[in-house]
Amino acid sequence: MAVVLLKGVRKRFSGEEVLRGVDLSVSPGEILAVIGLSGAGKSTLLRLIAGLETPEAGEIHLYGKPATRGSQILLPPWERKIGFIFQNLALWEHLTVYEHLEFVNREPARIKELLSFFELWELRKKRPPELSGGQRQRLAIARALAQEPALLLLDEPFSNLDMVRKKKFRQELLRIRERRELTLIYVTHDPLDVKLLADRVAVIHEGVILQEGPLETLLAAPAHPIVRELLSF
Ligand SMILES: Nc1ncnc2c1ncn2[C@@H]1O[C@H](COP(=O)(O)OP(=O)(O)OP(=O)(O)O)[C@@H](O)[C@H]1O
Ligand SMILES: [Mg+2]
Incomplete structure (x- = not known):
């Protein structure tokens, strides 16, 4: 059973169709990367899965249950067991680092574990305006993990991290995926x-998923020049 299943999902903003019939299936424990040019609709796709935007047409199923049908939300965002790291982070300016995690997880030991791992324990009494870009990003990641989600959506989570922390975060994602079912x-x-x-x-391009599969397959037989362009080093 797919954790996420999209069928013919369409989304328009002020008359312009941003997603033009997206089909996608993600299996339990899978790690799916989404890549595409700026404005291709990547963030919109994640927001639709999380239930933060409403599509015009199509279906979204989560864990085998219908979540969105046409423009009807059947499963509200808070019942979707989704952790979301937003592109703009969406931190709570008035809460301290510690309170960010406490808000979503009542287990002090887990909060301490996450804050220590992301090197935020010493900063636990600070508020977002007092943090650096990378520290803010680590806080957004720690908060999303503190929700103990079944599905984690990450919108460019690596962009503000230095190389050392980026490597560490990749390892953490692989580790938590091994430990429990996290998609x-x-x-x-x-x-x-x-x-x-x-x-x-x-690969998302002009509102559709142009091609999907393992990286090697796409590089060996790109369906469109843009696929190679986006995926080659
Ligand atoms: N709330 C909104 N209202 C109007 N237009 C929007 C809204 N959100 C997104 N759009 C438009 O939809 C298109 C896709 O936006 P989206 O944020 O999904 O792109 P993206 O692929 O995430 O781009 P980037 O790589 O720059 O983050 C863009 O043309 C954008 O201007
Ligand atoms: Mg985006």
Whole structure:
């Protein structure tokens, strides 16, 4: 059974069709990378899966249950067991680092574990405006993991991380996936993130998934020049 299943999903913003019939299936425990040009609709796709946007047509199923049918939301966002790292992070400016995790997880030991891992324990009393870009990003990641989600959606989670922390975060994602059933969909612009982390990559272009499959398959037989362009180093 697919964790995420999209059938013919369409989304328009002020008359313009951003997604023009997206079909996608993601299996339990799978890591799917989504890549595409700026404005291709990657963030919109994640927001639709999370239930934060409503499509015009199509179906979204989560864990085998209908979540969205046409423009009807059948499963509200808070019942979707989804952790989301937003492109703009969406931190709570008035809460401290510790409170960010406490808000979604009541287990002090787990909070401490996550804050220590992401090197935020010393900063636990600080608020987002007092943090650096990378520290803010690590907080968004730690908060999403503190939700103990079944499905994690990451919108360009690596963009503000230095190389050392990027490597560490990749390892953490692989480790948590091994430990328990966690399915990951992440948006990236970096083919290296695809190569090192993803089981499969979906190339989104002009509102459709142009091609999807393992990286090697797409590089060996790209369906369109843009596929090679986006995925080659
Ligand atoms: N709330 C909105 N209202 C109007 N237009 C929107 C809205 N959200 C996105 N769009 C438009 O939809 C298109 C796709 O946007 P989206 O954010 O999904 O792109 P993206 O692939 O994530 O791009 P990037 O790589 O730059 O983050 C863009 O043309 C954008 O301007
Ligand atoms: Mg985006």
